[in-house]
Amino acid sequence: MTQAIWVWDLMANQLPADRVAKSAPFTPLAASLPASVPFVGPEALERQRGVRFTARIGANESVFGPSPRAVAAMRAAAGEAWKYCDPENHELKLALAAHHGIRPENVVVGEGIDGLFGYIVRMFVEPGVSVATSAGAYPTYNFHVTGFGGRLVTVPYRDDREDPTALVELAAREQARLIYFANPDNPMGTWWNAGAVASLIEAVPDGALLCLDEAYIDFAPAGTAPAINADDPRVIRFRTFSKAHGMAGARVGYAIGEAKVIKRFDAIRNHFGVNRMAQAGALASLGDAEHIAWVVAQVAAARDRIASIAAASGLKTLPSATNFVAIDCGRDGTFARAVLDDLIARGIFVRMPGVAPLNRCIRVSAGTTADLDAFEAALPAALRAASSG
Amino acid sequence: MTQAIWVWDLMANQLPADRVAKSAPFTPLAASLPASVPFVGPEALERQRGVRFTARIGANESVFGPSPRAVAAMRAAAGEAWKYCDPENHELKLALAAHHGIRPENVVVGEGIDGLFGYIVRMFVEPGVSVATSAGAYPTYNFHVTGFGGRLVTVPYRDDREDPTALVELAAREQARLIYFANPDNPMGTWWNAGAVASLIEAVPDGALLCLDEAYIDFAPAGTAPAINADDPRVIRFRTFSKAHGMAGARVGYAIGEAKVIKRFDAIRNHFGVNRMAQAGALASLGDAEHIAWVVAQVAAARDRIASIAAASGLKTLPSATNFVAIDCGRDGTFARAVLDDLIARGIFVRMPGVAPLNRCIRVSAGTTADLDAFEAALPAALRAASSG
Numbered sequence: 001m002t003q004a005i006w007v008w009d010l011m012a013n014q015l016p017a018d019r020v021a022k023s024a025p026f027t028p029l030a031a032s033l034p035a036s037v038p039f040v041g042p043e044a045l046e047r048q049r050g051v052r053f054t055a056r057i058g059a060n061e062s063v064f065g066p067s068p069r070a071v072a073a074m075r076a077a078a079g080e081a082w083k084y085c086d087p088e089n090h091e092l093k094l095a096l097a098a099h100h101g102i103r104p105e106n107v108v109v110g111e112g113i114d115g116l117f118g119y120i121v122r123m124f125v126e127p128g129v130s131v132a133t134s135a136g137a138y139p140t141y142n143f144h145v146t147g148f149g150g151r152l153v154t155v156p157y158r159d160d161r162e163d164p165t166a167l168v169e170l171a172a173r174e175q176a177r178l179i180y181f182a183n184p185d186n187p188m189g190t191w192w193n194a195g196a197v198a199s200l201i202e203a204v205p206d207g208a209l210l211c212l213d214e215a216y217i218d219f220a221p222a223g224t225a226p227a228i229n230a231d232d233p234r235v236i237r238f239r240t241f242s243k244a245h246g247m248a249g250a251r252v253g254y255a256i257g258e259a260k261v262i263k264r265f266d267a268i269r270n271h272f273g274v275n276r277m278a279q280a281g282a283l284a285s286l287g288d289a290e291h292i293a294w295v296v297a298q299v300a301a302a303r304d305r306i307a308s309i310a311a312a313s314g315l316k317t318l319p320s321a322t323n324f325v326a327i328d329c330g331r332d333g334t335f336a337r338a339v340l341d342d343l344i345a346r347g348i349f350v351r352m353p354g355v356a357p358l359n360r361c362i363r364v365s366a367g368t369t370a371d372l373d374a375f376e377a378a379l380p381a382a383l384r385a386a387s388s389g
Numbered sequence: 390m391t392q393a394i395w396v397w398d399l400m401a402n403q404l405p406a407d408r409v410a411k412s413a414p415f416t417p418l419a420a421s422l423p424a425s426v427p428f429v430g431p432e433a434l435e436r437q438r439g440v441r442f443t444a445r446i447g448a449n450e451s452v453f454g455p456s457p458r459a460v461a462a463m464r465a466a467a468g469e470a471w472k473y474c475d476p477e478n479h480e481l482k483l484a485l486a487a488h489h490g491i492r493p494e495n496v497v498v499g500e501g502i503d504g505l506f507g508y509i510v511r512m513f514v515e516p517g518v519s520v521a522t523s524a525g526a527y528p529t530y531n532f533h534v535t536g537f538g539g540r541l542v543t544v545p546y547r548d549d550r551e552d553p554t555a556l557v558e559l560a561a562r563e564q565a566r567l568i569y570f571a572n573p574d575n576p577m578g579t580w581w582n583a584g585a586v587a588s589l590i591e592a593v594p595d596g597a598l599l600c601l602d603e604a605y606i607d608f609a610p611a612g613t614a615p616a617i618n619a620d621d622p623r624v625i626r627f628r629t630f631s632k633a634h635g636m637a638g639a640r641v642g643y644a645i646g647e648a649k650v651i652k653r654f655d656a657i658r659n660h661f662g663v664n665r666m667a668q669a670g671a672l673a674s675l676g677d678a679e680h681i682a683w684v685v686a687q688v689a690a691a692r693d694r695i696a697s698i699a700a701a702s703g704l705k706t707l708p709s710a711t712n713f714v715a716i717d718c719g720r721d722g723t724f725a726r727a728v729l730d731d732l733i734a735r736g737i738f739v740r741m742p743g744v745a746p747l748n749r750c751i752r753v754s755a756g757t758t759a760d761l762d763a764f765e766a767a768l769p770a771a772l773r774a775a776s777s778g
Contacts, residue, residue: 023622024566024598026653027515033656043475062471071467074666078463081670082451082635086432111500115659126416140660147657177413209413233412246471249665264415267422268536270504271529275664276638277463281470 029127029149038140042349054347055371060186060216060324062246063368064298066281067291070247073284077277085279087271092283096254099286105259106230109282111273113215113238113253118144119269120211120236120255124177125150132176134162136187136355138213141180150178157358160318160326161190164200172205179204182213184220187353187363189320191224198226204234209261212237215253218244218292219299220321233258241278243323244292244299245285250278299323302366309376313383318361326353326361329383333359338386346378418516418538427529431738443736444760449575449605449713451635452757453687455670456680459636462673466666474668476660481672485643488675494648495619498671500662502604502627502642507533508658509600509625509644513566514539521565523551525576525744527602530569539567546747549707549715550579553589561594568593571602573609576742576752578709580613587615593623598650601626604642607633607681608688609710622647630667632712633681633688634674639667688712691755698765702772707750715742715750718772722748727775735767 025031042059046052056063065071089109097104110116117140125131127149133141135154145152153174155166162185171179181200184191192200197212204210212235217225228237236257242248252274255262285291306325307317318326329336333356340352340362352362364375414420431448435441445452454460478498486493499505506529514520516538522530524543534541542563544555551574560568570589573580581589586601593599601624606614617626625646631637641663644651674680695714696706707715718725722745729741729751741751753764 022595023647023649024513024596026512027518029515030512030653030657033653035652035656037476037655037660039476039660041473041476043479044477047479056472059473061473065468065471071470074467074470075464077638078460078467078666078670079454081460081463081638082454083445084430084448084450084631084637085640087426087428087430088433090432090436111659111662114661118659123415123419124413126418129416206411207413242473248473248661249466249470251474251661251664258412260412263424264419264422266426267424268419270500270507271426271428272503272637273500273640273662275640275667277467277666278664281467 033147038143045344045349049344051347053349055367055374056349057365057367057371057375058349058351058363059248060243060322060365061248062243062295062323063366063371064246064295066246067285067288069288069291070245070281070285074250074277074281077280081276083276084272085274085276089274089279092252092279092286095283095286100228100230100256102228102230102256103259106256106262107254108262108265109252109254109274110265110269111253112242112251113213113240114140115251115273116238116253116255117141117211118147119265121145121148121150121178122268123261123264124209130174130176131178131180132167132171132174133180134167136353136358137162137180138182138186139354141211141213145178157188160188160358161185161192164192164196164203168200168203168205171208176205176208179208179210180213181210182215183224184216184321186216186322187351188326188358188361189318189322189324191220191321194223194226201226201232201235208234210235214238215240215243216322219296219323224321228256230256231258236261241282241285244295245282246295247278247281247285250281251275252278252282299366302372305372306364306366306375309372309379313380324363324365326363328361331360332356335386336360336362338389339382342382342385343378346382348375348378422536427532434733434738438733440736442738444756444763445738446754446756446760446764447738447740447752448637449632449711449754450637451632451684451712452755452760453635453684455635456674456677458677458680459634459670459674463639463666463670466669470665472665473661474663474665478663478668481641481668484672484675489617489619489645491617491619491645492648495645495651496643497651497654498641498643498663499654499658500642501631501640502602502629503529504640504662505627505642505644506530506600507536508654510534510537510539510567511657512650512653513598519563519565520567520569521556521560521563522569523556525742525747526551526569527571527575528743530600530602534567546577549577549747550574550581553581553585553592557589557592557594560597565597568597568599569602570599571604572613573605573710575605575711576740577715577747577750578707578711578713580609580710583612583615590615590621590624597623599624603627604629604632605711608685608712613710617645619645620647625650630671630674633684634671635684636667636670636674639670640664641667641671688755691761694761695753695755695764698761698768702769713752713754715752717750720749721745724775725749725751727778728771731771731774732767735771737764737767
C-alpha cells in the first residue's frame with residue numbers, strides 16, 4: 001500500500017523566535033487546589049529511606065493475599081491483556097447483583113472506592129456546595145470534595161467513633177448535599193451496629209445523600225451492616241475488593257444505590273477504567289467465600305495479637321471491626337508521631353490518624369506472624385525512644 | 390479482645406413513615422449531561438447477538454498480544470495484588486523518562502489516555518471554555534469536554550486528514566483553551582509528518598494548549614513524531630500501552646508536558662488508579678523493543694492484506710500510519726453502516742467513523758491471519774447485502 005507523504009507549509013505562519021508563549025490558564029478551581037496528596041505510599045518511604053520495610057502493616061492491605069482462584073483468574077487474563085476490558089463490567093456487575101440479591105441497575109463498578117468517590121462527588125458537588133464528614137475521617141473523600149470546589153464541614157469523633165447524630169445535625173444545619181460516614185470506621189476501627197446505621201439513613205436530611213463507606217464490612221461482627229435497600233434515594237453504599245478480598249493493587253470497588261444515581265455514573269466515568277485482570281480476579285474472588293472466611297479469621301487472630309503486643313507495653317487498643325487496630329499511645333499526637341517515626345525507622349510501616357485527639361493513636365494493620373513478630377520486637381524500643389526524645 | 394456493642398437511639402428521631410424523601414440534586418452540569426457513552430464494547434454486542442465474534446478487529450487492539458515479558462511480569466505481580474500499587478508510578482515514570490530522554494517531572498502515568506484526557510480537561514475546562522477539535526475525531530475526548538461543561542468547536546477533516554491550519558485558525562477565533570489533534574489520526578489512519586506537527590505546535594495561539602494524541606505513533610513511518618521538547622508550554626503529548634504494546638486491557642497511558650502542568654495532575658488524579666499488574670507489565674514491555682518491532686511488522690503486513698481484500702471487492706483504502714485501515718465503501722454513510730452491520734451479523738467486529746464524509750468508510754484493525762481470512766470471506770457478501778438492501 002502506498003503511503004503518501006504530504007507537505008504542509010504552515011511554517012510560513014511561524015511566530016518570531018523572540019515570542020514568549022502565554023500558557024493556557026488552569027481553571028480558577030484547578031489553580032487553587034493544594035498540591036498535597038491524600039497518602040504517601042510505602043514505596044515512596046522506602047525510596048526515601050533507601051531500605052525496604054520489614055513489615056508492611058500500614059495501609060490496611062490484606063497480607064493474607066487474594067484468593068488463589070482470583071490469582072489464577074488474573075494470571076489467565078494477563079495473556080489477554082491486549083483486549084480492552086468490558087467497559088460495562090457486565091459479568092462482575094451481574095455477579096455482584098446476585099451476591100447482594102439486588103438488580104444490576106443498582107450497581108456500578110469502578111477504579112476502587114477512591115475512583116467512585118471522585119465520580120459521586122463530581123455528580124453532586126460544585127463550588128458553594130457543602131459536604132459533611134467527621135474531622136479525621138477518610139482524607140481521599142475530602143480530596144475529591146475539595147477538588148470539585150465543595151465546602152467541607154466537620155464534626156469531631158465522639159469516643160473515637162464517628163458521631164452520626166452530630167453528623168446529621170450538622171448536615172441539616174449546613175444544608176450539606178453529601179454526608180460521608182464509614183462503618184466500620186477508618187482510621188479508628190470502631191463501628192456502629194446495623195440499627196444505628198439504619199437510623200442514620202432515616203435521619204438523612206432532605207436533599208442530602210449519605211455516602212456509606214463499608215470498605216471494612218467483611219471484618220465486622222454480624223449485625224453491623226443494615227439490610228440493603230438498593231433503591232433508597234438517601235444512601236449510596238461503597239464496597240471494595242481491596243480489603244478482605246486482598247486485591248488492593250487491582251483497583252476494584254463498587255457502589256450500590258438508587259438506579260437513577262447509578263446510571264449517572266455512565267455520564268462521567270472513565271468507561272474502560274477497570275483493568276481486565278482486575279475484573280476477572282474480582283469475579284473469581286466473589287466466588288470464593290471460603291477464602292474470605294479464612295482471611296477474616298486470620299485478621300481476628302492478628303487483631304488479638306496486636307492488642308497483646310500493645311498490652312505488653314502497657315498500651316490500650318481500641319476495639320476494631322476492621323483489619324487494623326488503633327493503639328492508644330497514651331499521650332498526645334506529637335508523642336504518637338514520634339513512636340510512628342521510630343517504628344518506620346526500624347522498618348515497620350504503620351500509619352496514624354491525622355487529627356487530634358485521634359492522633360494519640362497509631363494504626364497497625366493485621367499482619368502475618370512474621371510481620372507482627374517484627375512489630376513486637378520494635379514497639380518497646382520505639383516507645384522508649386519517643387519517651388526520651 | 391472485647392468488642393463492645395454500643396446502642397444508639399437516634400430511632401427517636403425517625404421521620405414519619407409517610408414521609409417522601411427529597412433526593413439530593415445533581416449539579417446542573419451533571420444533570421444536563423447526555424446518557425450516551427463514547428463506545429459500545431464488543432462484549433456488549435456479543436451479548437446482544439448471543440454469539441461470540443469470529444474476528445475482533447474493531448477496536449484497534451493489538452491481536453499480536455503483549456510482550457511475553459509483560460505477560461510474565463503481570464502474572465508475577467498478580468500474586469502481590471494485595472498490595473496497593475505505587476501511587477507515584479515511580480519506576481514506570483522513571484523508565485519512561487529515560488526512554489524519551491526527558492525528566493520524570495515531565496511525565497505523568499494514568500489510567501489509559503482516556504483517564505488522562507479526563508484530568509487534563511478538568512484542569513483547563515469549565516462552563517464557558519471552548520475546546521477545538523475536528524468533526525469526527527476521538528469521541529472520548531469530546532465526552533470529557535462536554536462532561537466538564539466545555540463548548541466544543543470543530544473544523545471538518547480535509548482530504549481525510551485532520552486539518553491543522555483550520556484547527557489553529559478556529560482555536561484562535563474561538564479563543565479555545567485546549568486543542569485536540571491526533572497524529573496519526575483515528576479513525577482515518579492518516580497522518581502528518583513531523584515538520585507539519587512542529588509547525589502546528591508553533592502556531593498554537595497564546596493561552597491555548599495542544600493535546601497531541603500520539604496513541605498510534607509506534608506504527609507510523611520514521612519522521613512522523615516531532616522531537617520531544619518536554620518543557621514546551623504549548624503542547625502536552627499522550628502515549629499509551631494500549632496499541633503497539635498490546636496492553637489495552639491493562640489501562641496504562643502517559644502524558645509528556647511542561648512540569649507545571651504535569652504536577653497539577655497530582656492535585657486531582659486518582660492516585661492509586663493504575664493497577665499494580667499494569668505498572669509491572671508496562672515497565673517490562675518498555676524494555677522489549679524487539680517485541681514492539683515485531684508487532685509493527687505484523688501490523689504493516691496486515692494493513693497490506695486489508696488493502697488487498699478491499700481491492701478484490703473494488704474498494705479503495707486510505708493510507709494508514711496506524712494499526713487499522715479505513716476502507717472507503719464508495720458510497721455514503723448509510724451504505725457503509727449497512728456494510729458494517731452485515732459484517733457484525735457475520736461475526737466480524739469492526740467499527741466506522743461517526744461523521745460525514747468520513748463515515749463512507751469502515752475501519753478495520755490489523756488482525757491475525759485467521760481474523761483477516763474471516764474478514765475476507767465476509768466482505769463480498771456484506772457488500773452484496775448492503776447493495777441490495
